[in-house]
Amino acid sequence: MSLSATPPDPRRPEPIPLTVLTGFLGAGKTTLLNRWLADPALADTLVIVNEFGEIGLDHLLIERVDEDMVLLGAGCLCCTVRGDLIAALEDLLRKRDNGRITPFRRVVIETTGLADPAPILHALIYHPYLVLRYRLQAVVTVVDAVHGAATLDAHAEAVRQVAVADRLVLTKTEAAAGTDLLRARLTALNPAAPILPVTAPVEAVLGGLFGLDGKGDDVRSWLGAGAMAETSGPGRDVNIHDASIRAVCLTSEAPVPRPAFEMFLDLLRSGHGAKILRMKGLVALADDPGRPLVVHGVQHVVHAPVVLPAWPDPDHTSRLVVILRDLDPSFVQRLWDAFLGRPRIDAPDAAALAHNPLAIPGG
Template identity: 60%
Template sequence: MSALPPPPIPLTLLTGFLGAGKTTLLNRLLKDEALADTVVLINEFGEIGLDHLLIEGVQDNMILLASGCLCCTIRDDLIVTLEDLLRRLDNGRIAPFKRIVIETTGLADPAPILNVLINHRYLAMRFRLDGVVTVVDAINGGATLDAHPEALRQVVAADRIVLTKTEIATDSEAVADLRQRLGELNPGAATLPADAPAEALVGAGLYDIASRPGELRHWLAAEAIEGGHGHHHHHDDHDHDHDHQHGGQHHRHDVNRHDASIRAFVLTADEPIRQATFELFWTLLRSTHGSKLLRLKGLVALAEQPDGPLLVHAVQQVLHPPVQLAAWPDADRRSRLVLIVRDLDEEVVARLWTAFLGRAAPARAEGQAHHHHG
């Protein structure tokens, strides 16, 4: 029998649309003390303008940066690259590293990459997802979100959003508008300036949240959503106001906005739930509405674990390994699930949830006329 595997290495995914400023951000972060002893994996070396602070080639496609970071390109397959990296690490052919940063191509949907990291048995044992950092350009961000569904998925998947180019953006109202839109698309993700220090960007994942229970409320953002702030039903009025005030200068009708159909809502349960029941709910939700499910975050009160909640987090159909907390962060011991969905009626999910909780679905006044009894 070999010794126990070493503790998993934290892995940060850096994503963002083409031209948003990922490489500029990366160049700055690589000079930050917090990222010493980091391996940086870059999807496309050709298009990358990394400041070549190279000391020497290590071997093959790996180069050592002056910051002490090792840099290599994902040539073909992320799995092959990561396995190769671990082999070199275990054989002592490269120096131990503390963290890994993967920069994706600008068109990448983060979910398949997360899927690899979480569901590949060996990689899931050796790495743990430390969070998704999404870079958004303050000047073109709104237009990019309108035109490219991948950009929306990158924003919704983010644990941290970095807003770049604010200093050269001339339309301050458009930037404020973009900030609000990012907050609605992803309640609970901090939006940080382009010069944010590395430590503000790393350590944003589920394990870190579990170790800082004081941040759980902000991470969930359930109060903001229940207070109406995260609901998207007000887009219409909002957009018409804009058009009205500016004589139609703002071409921001819902027709052009991919996120008009995205909404965030909260499911709660007062009584603890059996773990098998929760797992069944998640499985059914994913198999029935998987393509419409963008994100799920929550605290689940398990009947089997009265002392502390289960922390759950899914991006699209990829569920992170849940983390059991030793204690509840505050006096509120209800299960709370925050869902961000697209083209999916909140009622449909709420009915599924109540069915699993084993109680009748609450009657809702609106929409009752459409039901024909008998």
């Protein structure tokens, strides 16, 4: 079943290919996108990045950041910014048609890892104007081979991300004990989607045309009228995806002492790793503040930090976004303040936290 049955109009511009890149927190979407953008096949590609949390970071970690970057940082595309996505896509077309931006030949939307993709796809499939100007080419879902099975067990969003995909990209296979069981589960969820390695050619991942053939009845119902239900409203905290998931944004204008930062990471990871859905940030260490440290972590795993040769933007503030499940963000903030020597936490409490990481309110 094809979703683009409208006959072509010779007076209308050729539709612009559009790819939705999704996958749960920490699966490796930004790394894959960087790989894609280095390929000449993706020249003149416009990227839309959606992030979860008060401080946007993903756009700084995508290597090609220029005027053709749109950052939607108000929340998940699946809820509070779905309308903003439509407005952004329409505005980009107006600017392109009027010559106010460099013409782009393709659009990639990287969703937040917490996004339910159904409302996004509904907008792209059924919006009367967008469906004429954009061609939804593929939904690519990135799956972490190390944490993928546990993520599917715990998060309905991850299941939907897999079920709606045209192609599945399996990452971190070198760190996984084995992938046979995970591959079988992914195939059961979406038998029509091939499972590709991260090294697959760009065109093999992005080519084609999105459709419902081979997808289950659940996918058809998700993309129906129910996907249009609004979940935003006055007073909604855009950093809350459900009652148990929250984001905390840790910052420091002054460079951070390396021992303090390493102790903070080790304490948070060892004491509460299972509750850390994602950690990502740029940190200025006191012994080398001109070259920021890129920090990535998922649950108990904190990847080997990468040192950038220079800051990607004029703001040299350390910024660390931590997405938590069933852990009070104020605890993480107080812990960060304690290791930086800030007066927000009483000295006895700081000592207690340092010596007993399990003694946490609400932890």
